[in-house]
Structures are given as structure tokens and as C-alpha cells.
Amino acid sequence: MFKRILIATHGTEGAKKAESYAIGLARAFGAEIHGLYVIHKDLGSLVGIEWLHNSHVRMEFYRHAESEFYLRAEEVLEALGEHAKGIEVATAIRVGEPAEVIAEEAKDIGADLIVIGGESKERSEEYKAKVSIKKLIKIAPCPVLVAHKNLMPSEKNINHCAVGFLNGIK
Amino acid sequence: MNGEKKSPAALIVGIVLLVYALILKRHEAAAIPGFLMELMNYLKAGKTVDTQVGVGIWAGTIISLFGIWNLIQPAMKSKFDMVVRAPMAGAGMMIILAYLCRFYFEPIFKLWGKAAESALGFNFATIFGLNYILLGVLLGLVWVNTIGVPKWMQSGVKTARLAMKMGVISLGAMYSITELRYLGAMSFTMITIFVMGTAILVLWLSQMMKIARPLAGVLSAGMAVCGVSAAVAAAPVVKARGIDMAYSIGMLLLVGVVGLFTFPPIAKIVGMNELQFGAWAGTGILNSAQVAAAALIFDPHTIETLKVAEIFNITRILFLPFIVIILAIWFAKGEEEEEVGKVNLGRIIIDKFPIFVLGFLIMFALSSTGVFTPKGHVLYGKHFYNFKADEKRELRTRDLKKVQAFIESGAVTEPKVKASLEKLVADRQITSTEQTDFVLKAQDFTKDKDLKKVFKEADKKVQAKPKTLEVMREYMMWFFAFGLIGLGMQITWQTIRQAGGKAATIGIIAGISKAVLSFFVVWLFIKGTI
Numbered sequence: 129m130f131k132r133i134l135i136a137t138h139g140t141e142g143a144k145k146a147e148s149y150a151i152g153l154a155r156a157f158g159a160e161i162h163g164l165y166v167i168h169k170d171l172g173s174l175v176g177i178e179w180l181h182n183s184h185v186r187m188e189f190y191r192h193a194e195s196e197f198y199l200r201a202e203e204v205l206e207a208l209g210e211h212a213k214g215i216e217v218a219t220a221i222r223v224g225e226p227a228e229v230i231a232e233e234a235k236d237i238g239a240d241l242i243v244i245g246g247e248s249k250e251r252s253e254e255y256k257a258k259v260s261i262k263k264l265i266k267i268a269p270c271p272v273l274v275a276h277k278n279l280m281p282s283e284k285n286i287n288h289c290a291v292g293f294l295n296g297i298k
Numbered sequence: 299m300n301g302e303k304k305s306p307a308a309l310i311v312g313i314v315l316l317v318y319a320l321i322l323k324r325h326e327a328a329a330i331p332g333f334l335m336e337l338m339n340y341l342k343a344g345k346t347v348d349t350q351v352g353v354g355i356w357a358g359t360i361i362s363l364f365g366i367w368n369l370i371q372p373a374m375k376s377k378f379d380m381v382v383r384a385p386m387a388g389a390g391m392m393i394i395l396a397y398l399c400r401f402y403f404e405p406i407f408k409l410w411g412k413a414a415e416s417a418l419g420f421n422f423a424t425i426f427g428l429n430y431i432l433l434g435v436l437l438g439l440v441w442v443n444t445i446g447v448p449k450w451m452q453s454g455v456k457t458a459r460l461a462m463k464m465g466v467i468s469l470g471a472m473y474s475i476t477e478l479r480y481l482g483a484m485s486f487t488m489i490t491i492f493v494m495g496t497a498i499l500v501l502w503l504s505q506m507m508k509i510a511r512p513l514a515g516v517l518s519a520g521m522a523v524c525g526v527s528a529a530v531a532a533a534p535v536v537k538a539r540g541i542d543m544a545y546s547i548g549m550l551l552l553v554g555v556v557g558l559f560t561f562p563p564i565a566k567i568v569g570m571n572e573l574q575f576g577a578w579a580g581t582g583i584l585n586s587a588q589v590a591a592a593a594l595i596f597d598p599h600t601i602e603t604l605k606v607a608e609i610f611n612i613t614r615i616l617f618l619p620f621i622v623i624i625l626a627i628w629f630a631k632g633e634e635e636e637e638v639g640k641v642n643l644g645r646i647i648i649d650k651f652p653i654f655v656l657g658f659l660i661m662f663a664l665s666s667t668g669v670f671t672p673k674g675h676v677l678y679g680k681h682f683y684n685f686k687a688d689e690k691r692e693l694r695t696r697d698l699k700k701v702q703a704f705i706e707s708g709a710v711t712e713p714k715v716k717a718s719l720e721k722l723v724a725d726r727q728i729t730s731t732e733q734t735d736f737v738l739k740a741q742d743f744t745k746d747k748d749l750k751k752v753f754k755e756a757d758k759k760v761q762a763k764p765k766t767l768e769v770m771r772e773y774m775m776w777f778f779a780f781g782l783i784g785l786g787m788q789i790t791w792q793t794i795r796q797a798g799g800k801a802a803t804i805g806i807i808a809g810i811s812k813a814v815l816s817f818f819v820v821w822l823f824i825k826g827t828i
Contacts (some may be wrong), residue, residue, distance in 0.1 A: 192534035
């Protein structure tokens with residue numbers, strides 16, 4: 129059924145639930161997991177109304193900010209690797225508009241399922257950037273599973289979920 | 299950047315400007331009746347038609363020429379292409395926006411303000427300062443947050459930074475030595491107190507609320523010195539994490555924007571003068587670009603407020619390298635011991651010193667030598683205007699008799715003031731720059747409003763505006779209008795909504811205390827005028 133599951137994560141509680149779904153499904157179907165961390169493209173607008181520095185100072189800021197955001201991304205993906213112990217996990221960090229990047233990445237790696245967290249009020253240790261789920265569903269090359277914020281992905285739920293998918297196929 | 303594709307954008311923008319200017323010129327020269335001239339009359343465009351035509355032809359031609367070049371050969375990655383050719387389309391578009399604001403929106407709001415005055419009881423256009431600068435910032439803000447800046451405009455919008463620097467550098471020519479000394483001393487005192495005070499307050503609050511040191515560092519630099527610019531300079535030094543930068547810059551933008559839109563109306567309502575508002579805005583508004591914007595919103599047609607505010611702003615900017623050093627040491631001490639030695643002080647000062655301030659100082663030095671002023675003109679006192687005395691500038695006999703009577707009444711106790719007034723009556727006008735100050739001082743000895751007016755009149759009559767400076771001023775206003783529209787286009791909701799966490803609480807507390815305290819300091823201690 130699923131061979132390659134793309135999980136987009138920012139390391140928040142909501143995203144961790146999504147991770148659990150992805151891992152559970154991967155176990156159920158024997159799929160591999162592909163973890164993706166998206167750094168928002170509007171990062172550049174942080175400098176915004178800054179005008180008085182020379183380009184050297186601005187570049188130093190950009191380089192610093194970039195490396196900090198990458199560092200955070202690596203941390204999150206590393207945590208995903210630990211979370212998914214026993215399953216093969218590939219990871220990627222991409223910069224861009226979240227929904228677009230997720231869809232593109234799914235296409236590139238030939239994912240047959242995208243898993244993301246539902247909307248939650250809690251904020252990740254990152255630049256605030258919501259994934260437009262509506263947009264993602266529209267442009268994604270494969271089904272999208274949005275982890276419900278209140279529903280814990282217990283073994284039972286995941287099995288239901290898997291059965292649901294299988295039934296849908298039949 | 300227009301990428302490797304041949305872009306017609308610059309040519310289109312250039313032709314629009316050119317065609318508009320040429321049509322307007324033809325209609326005006328031949329006084330062709332019709333919609334366009336009726337519109338100009340309705341807007342009371344008057345003299346600005348010349349400027350509209352002049353700037354339109356000048357800018358339109360240059361942009362069209364580059365537009366043709368860009369159409370034949372796409373802008374590549376070379377430095378010249380990236381800095382000059384690629385931004386042409388966007389820069390031209392921003393000139394069009396500046397046109398719209400200055401020659402259309404501002405006059406329209408002026409008319410509406412007057413029309414609604416009887417119904418509202420006040421002129422909303424004056425109270426809210428709905429002039430071309432405010433409308434330009436608003437237009438930029440609304441534009442970027444609704445339709446967004448299209449790709450072909452993006453590199454043009456970035457030239458706003460250069461325009462701001464050019465604006466401040468040209469402003470350097472508008473100060474006299476006395477003025478700079480007077481404002482410099484005042485700003486140095488106020489800025490020292492407020493920069494240190496805010497930095498300490500933010501660091502203390504951060505410790506109270508137990509927030510991470512990098513976040514505290516970025517936030518205190520931004521809150522204390524010059525907003526986003528300071529945060530950008532401090533972030534790498536205190537090794538701020540992504541979240542720290544997002545929180546603090548979002549917060550700084552939010553507080554800055556709120557300040558920008560609330561300071562001018564408050565000052566109008568309580569009746570601040572140019573010096574007071576310049577000092578208040580220069581101390582209390584967070585982002586340095588917004589200081590210039592607020593000063594121009596308060597007073598867009600003379601530059602006195604801008605002059606005061608920018609001196610405060612520049613003083614603040616000069617503090618930046620030192621604050622960054624202090625933060626670097628403070629941060630290194632909190633880390634491991636050996637880190638302290640690694641802080642390279644000289645390098646920080648050289649790297650973080652804003653070079654355009656040197657341009658400002660050079661312009662000031664040049665101006666002091668008198669290269670911009672024709673012979674016979676002297677820059678005097680705290681005034682930007684030059685001194686000129688000839689027969690056409692004499693006071694009326696009626697007024698002189700009043701002054702004579704005033705001298706004879708014996709109300710003037712200060713001998714120097716009395717001597718100056720006697721000389722004024724004898725010469726029928728002020729004849730030296732020194733005399734001006736004493737004649738103006740004579741106002742303190744009388745309560746008669748008409749007499750006070752005579753003294754002011756005597757001063758005004760000998761003021762002459764040097765042509766070169768007038769032209770430079772006109773260009774400078776375009777630089778600022780252009781720059782502020784462009785910077786308005788970079789205030790995105792996406793950035794503001796990053797504000798959050800404990801940083802938001804600290805930001806609000808520090809931002810409000812700074813604004814309120816500086817208001818009272820200015821209100822209580824700064825009484826003079828410039």
C-alpha cells in the first residue's frame with residue numbers, strides 16, 4: 129500500500145502526533161519514512177525595514193540566521209530519527225513556501241502519502257509559518273493525512289486508519 | 299531581479315512617466331482646457347505642475363532608456379546589472395507611487411479635511427497628518443500585505459535603503475554649526491539616558507522573566523538603540539537562535555509601527571513645536587527609518603522637525619557599535635571564560651559603524667565652508683535660512699514706531715537687547731546675525747502680541763533661502779518619500795506576527811515606558827524653539 133511516507137515536521141506537539149501516525153503507518157505497511165523540515169522563504173523579510181547598515185552587516189545577519197534555522201531543523205529531524213527507531217528514515221531540509229515545498233518534495237521522492245500535523249495553537253521554536261492545508265491538498269501528488277490535534281495516534285487508531293485506507297482502495 | 303528573461307517592465311514604467319509629463323506639459327503650456335487642467339485646478343496643483351513635468355521627463359527618460367536596454371539584453375548577474383539595471387523598473391514604479399501620494403492623494407485629503415472640518419469640529423487631515431509621507435508609508439504597507447510586491451519590482455524596492463541614506467546625507471548640508479552644537483548636546487544627553495535606561499530595563503525584565511540570554515540581548519539592543527537595525531547588528535554577536543530573532547524583530551516592528559502612527563497625532567493634539575516633536579520622536583520611536591517618517595508626517599513642508607529628529611537618530615546610531623560591544627562582552631561572560639578574550643572590539647566598531655554617517659558629516663562640513671551658498675549669505679544662529687539685508691527687507695514705519703515706543707517705556711532691562719532694538723530702529727532692519735538673537739529675545743520683555751509679531755517679522759524679513767540648498771532640499775524630500783514608501787513595502791504582516799512569547803510582554807512594557815517617559819522629559823524640559 130504505502131512504500132514511502134513523507135512526514136513534514138517542525139517538532140511541535142502537533143507535528144509529533146503526525147510523526148507518530150507516519151511511524152505507525154510505516155510499521156503497519158513496512159514503508160520507509162522521509163522526514164522534511166521546511167524553512168519559510170519569507171525569512172528574508174525579517175531584515176525588513178533595516179536600512180542603515182552596509183551589506184556586510186546584513187550578510188552577516190543572514191548567514192547567522194540561516195545557520196541557526198538549519199541547526200534547529202537538524203535537531204528536529206534528528207529527534208524524528210530517534211522517534212522512528214527501527215525504521216529507515218531519510219531526511220531533507222528545504223527552503224520555500226511550505227505547501228509548495230512539501231508537494232514538490234513528495235513528487236521528487238515519489239512519496240505515496242504525505243503526513244502533516246493539524247493546526248495547533250502552540251508554536252514551534254521557529255519562524256512562524258502555517259502550512260496551508262487547503263493549498264497542499266490541492267497541489268499534492270498523493271493523499272495527505274492530517275493528524276488530528278485531539279486524537280492520540282494509539283495503536284488502535286493507526287490500525288483503523290490503515291484499514292480505512294485499505295478499504296478506500298478496495 | 300528580472301532574472302535571465304528580457305523584461306519590458308522598466309520600459310513600460312518609464313514611458314508611463316514620460317507620457318504623463320509630456321501631456322501635462324502640453325496642456326499647461328497651451329492652457330488647453332479639459333479634464334487634466336480642471337483636475338490640476340481642483341487639486342490646487344499650481345507650482346507643483348512644473349515639478350511634476352520636470353521630474354517626470356527626467357526620470358521617465360532615464361528609466362525608458364534603461365528599459366530599452368533591459369529589453370534588448372536581459373540584466374545578468376554582474377554588479378552593475380544587479381545594482382543599476384535590474385532595480386530600474388521597481389524604482390520607476392516607486393517614483394510613480396511617490397507622485398500619486400504627493401500630487402494627488404495629499405491634496406485630495408487636504409480638500410476632504412477642510413470639507414469635513416465643520417461636521418467633525420476638527421480637520422482630520424491635519425490632526426492625523428495625512429500628508430504624502432504618511433500616505434506613502436500606508437500605501438507601501440497596504441500594497442505589500444495585500445497584493446504583494448511583484449517580482450519585477452523587488453530589486454527596485456530594495457533601493458529604498460540607498461535613498462534613505464542619500465536623504466540623510468543631503469540633510470547634512472542643512473545645519474549650521476550653532477544648530478548642530480545645540481541639538482547635539484541636547485540629543486547626546488537624552489539619548490545616553492534613554493539608551494542606557496532601556497537596555498538596563500530590558501535586561502532586568504529578561505532576568506526577572508527568566509528568558510534566554512540571546513533573546514534578551516537582541517531585544518535590549520533593538521529596544522534601546524534603533525529597532526530592527528540594532529537587532530540585526532546584535533543577533534550574530536549574542537548568537538541569537540532563530541526563535542529569538544523572530545520574536546524580537548516581530549515585536550520591534552509592531553511597537554515601531556504603532557509609534558509611527560500614534561506619535562504625530564498626539565503631538566498635534568497637545569500642541570508640541572518642531573523641536574519638541576523632533577526630540578520626542580528621535581528618542582521614543584524604535585526604528586530609525588520610522589523616526590524620519592514620523593518627523594516628516596508631523597511637518598512635511600519645512601524640514602525643521604526632520605533636522606531635530608535626525609540628529610537624535612544619528613546620535614542613537616552612533617551608540618550602536620558600543621552597545622553591540624557591551625552586549626558582546628556581557629554575553630561572552632555568561633558563556634565560558636575563554637570566550638571573553640575572543641571578543642574583537644576593534645572589528646565590531648569597524649564592522650557595525652554605519653558609514654553613511656560620515657557622508658552626513660562631510661556634507662555638513664562642506665556646507666559650513668559655504669560652498670552651497672552664494673556670496674553675501676551667512677548661515678546664522680539656529681536657523682537654516684541665510685541672512686540677507688537690503689532695502690526691500692526694511693520694516694514698516696508703523697512697526698518701527700511701536701518698537702521705539704517700547705524702548706522708551708523702559709521695559710527692556712537687558713542692555714544688549716536694548717542696544718539691538720535701538721539699532722533696529724535706526725537701520726530699519728536687522729543688520730547682523732548677532733543682532734537677530736537679541737531682537738528675538740526682546741519678545742520675553744513684552745506681553746503685547748503685535749509687538750512680538752514685529753520682532754519675528756524683523757527676523758523673517760532678513761531670511762533668504764539660498765537656491766542651492768532649496769534645490770537640494772527638494773531632492774532630499776524625494777529621496778525620503780521614495781525611501782519611506784519602499785521601506786513601508788517591507789513591513790510585512792508575516793514579520794509582525796512573529797512577535798510573541800515573553801519577548802512580547804517585555805517589548806510592550808519597554809516600548810510604552812520609553813515613549814511615555816520621553817514624552818514627559820521633552821514636555822517638561824525642552825521649551826525652546828529652533
